[in-house]
Amino acid sequence: MVKLSTKQEATQAARLAQVRPELGAAYRVALRRWMGDPKLMLLGLPIVTCGYRSNAEQNALYAQGRQSLAVVNQLRKAAGLSPIGKVEAGRVVTYKRSGQSNHNHLPSLALDVAHLQEDGSVKWDNAALLLFSRLMRYADKRITWGADWDRDGITSDEQFRDWPHFELHG
Ligand SMILES: [Zn+2]
Incomplete structure (x- = not known):
């Protein structure tokens, strides 16, 4: 059974503390349900x-796949992030510039x-994230999952799928 170390627990708590309370609450409910299911825990x-x-x-993330490795790592350093390798740096991971992402608000x-x-x-893992998305939506119907932006329960009709991403507005 996977367990978090004390340090990992602290990191999780710090990240959740910077998230909108309703979103954090929904995540905790979904997490508890997931942990209560041995089959899901296998994932x-x-x-x-x-x-x-x-x-x-x-900014540093937006540079990935668009700028040289040196520039990407320069921006990462400026943001207090550790350097990454050439393959990772060459991969586009976001279409949002700074200030455009729903992660750029505080609370997020x-x-x-x-x-x-x-x-x-x-x-x-997309399949595992699909299962987790159901628990998230069950915990709070207002949550939008990045692989189902129009919230119709179908992922194949989306142009851009951000599988790990969950957001809550309004
Ligand atoms: Zn995201």
């Missing part, structure tokens, strides 16, 4: 990989989820 333990993201961080209107595995690795 890993949900973790928040990102809540609030500063404009500097957003969005959070990103992944699944921590037994061996300590972090997995972004």
Whole structure:
């Protein structure tokens, strides 16, 4: 059974503390339901990989896949992030510039989820995220999942799917 270390627990709490309270509450409900189901736990333990993201961080992410490795890592350094490798730096991970993302508000209107595995690795698995999205929507109907922007329960009709992303406005 995957368990968080004390340090990881603290990181999760810090990330959730920077997220809109209703969104954080829904996440905690969904997480509790997930942890209560041994079959779901086989897919890993949900973790928040990102809540609030500063404009500097957003800039660094936006540079990925658009700027050279040197520029990407320069921006990452400025944002207080650790450097990344060439392959990762060459991959587009966001279409939003700084200030445009729902992560750039404080508290954040969005959070990103992944699944921590037994061996300590972090997995972004669409099928697992689909199952988690149902728990999130069940916890709070106002939540929008990044793989189902029009909230019709279908992911195949979306042009851009941001599978790990959940947001709550209004
Ligand atoms: Zn996101």
